[in-house]
Amino acid sequence: MTVRRSFAPLLLIAAILASSLLARADQPAITSLSETPFGTTPDGQDVMLFTLTNAHGLRAKVITYGAILVSLDVPDRRGQLADVVLGFDDLDSYIKRNPLFGAVVGRYANRIAGARFMLDGVEHRITANAGKNHIHGGGNRRFDKVVWKGSSYRDGTEIGVRLTHLSPDGEEGFPGNLQCTVTYALTDKNELRIVYAATTDKPTIVNLTNHSYFNLAGAGSGDILGHELMIAAPWYTPAGEGLIPTGEIRxxxxxxxxxxxxRKIGERIDELTETRGYDHNYVLKGSYGSSILAACVREPLSGRVMEVYTTEPGVQLYTANGMNNVKGKGGKIYGSHHSFCLETQHFPDSPNKSHFPSTVLRPGQEYRTTTTFRFSAE
Structure with missing residues (x-):
């Protein structure tokens, strides 16, 4: 007797499976977005934590205090996640002992000579918090020390958090009511994009950046001297006493x-005896105002790669030269040269150097810059 086998049921099952897989392929990438309490400031302000996760596992956490990026989990070549930014586990540490880990810096990032500048024939004296000079926005009301208002959003496969802050006229000596918005966006291309925007009701100056300290092997895993770095900058701004630029572009x-x-970051770092490492402003090659590749960093052991794109004209490379036994997340110890910063920005002391790109913002104008950190592994 001949047995006739029918393959119709098998073909039907295969068709159903193929249809299911095709439907999944057409679905948008799965992302997650949450908001949870992070603590309360001594004056009673609640601080919120926003967690952004894309479909590839890249995860960013941002708090409303200081608009701080508190963690950034990035996969290596094996898909293993590690937090690549330095920081703390609790709000109290950010309030009392933060060397600007992950913070938005303003109103003016970097240094201004003599803590003063002239604008439209009027001298403005601002907070002197680095000897006789100004650095990173001043004193207790600089942007990393205030609670921002935050709200999350979704836009297709992009998720993010928008943070707003009004810096009143005269704060830290700066003129004008400055309305600021900083947006952290996580994309399905493994990008963390930061957009800075501001408007004013009086002529003023503004220069914002993010001060994250990176270690692509994982925060607290040792020094970054073996990281390979490229900066697309043929020039830099030499500095004199107090790291104030001389005005030369060299x-x-x-x-x-x-x-x-x-080149490896540690290859020639010992030659920089005055600064004990890198703390230099680079002049980028490209069209200022359009997004260009500013830097690329590779960590050989993990294979993690970080590309930095920006619309800014400069980037400050800093290698945590003065950091000494700072206890961070998970009890890990951060030391000198255990991290690096790539602070995209206008040049230090631009308000006092007329040939540097201007940082002046006037009523009716919008300050707007974008920096994107793109991650991959090889």
Whole structure:
């Protein structure tokens, strides 16, 4: 007797499975977005924590205090996640002992000579908090020390948090009511994009950046001297006493500052005896105002790669030269050269250097800059 086998049921099952897989492929990437309490400031302000996770596992956490990026979990070549930014586990540490880990810096990032500047023939004296000079926005009302208002959003596969803050006229000596918005966006391309925007009702100056300290092997895993760095900058702004720029724009060629080709951060760092490491403003090559590749960093052991794109004209490379036994997340200890910063920005002391790109913002104008950190593994 001949047995006839029918393959119709098998074909039907295969068709159903194929249809299911096709439907999944057409669905948007799965992302998650949450908001939870992070603590309360001594004056009674509630601080919220926003957690953004994309479909590839990249996860960013941002708090409303200081608009701080508190953690950034990035996969390595094996898909293993590690938090690549330095920080603390609790709000109290951010309030009492934070060396600007992950913070938005303003109103003016970096230094202003003599804590003063002239604008439209009027001298403005601002907070002197670095000897006789100004740095990173001043004293107790600089942007990393205030609670921002935060709200989350979704836009297709992009998720993010918008943070707003009004800096009143005269705060830290700066003129004008400055309305600021900082947006952290996480995309399905493994990008963390930060958009800074501001308007004013009086002529003023503004220069915002993010001061995250990175270690692509994982925060607290040791030094970053073996990280390979490229900075797309043929020039830098030499600095004198107090790291105030002299006004000159000089070539990096033939100096330890030359990262136009990938080099290990620690390869020539010992030559920088005055600063004990890198703390230099680079002049980027490209069209200021359009997004360009500013830097690329590779950590050989994990394979993690971070590309930095920005619309800003400069980037400050800092290698945590003065950090000494700071107890951070999970009890890990952060030391000198255990991290690096790539602070995209206008140049230090631009308000007092007329040939530097202007940082002046006037009523009716919008200050708007974008920096994108793109992650991959190889």
């Amino acid at each position: 070539s990096v060629k033939g100096t330890p500052l030359d990262f136009t080709e990938p």
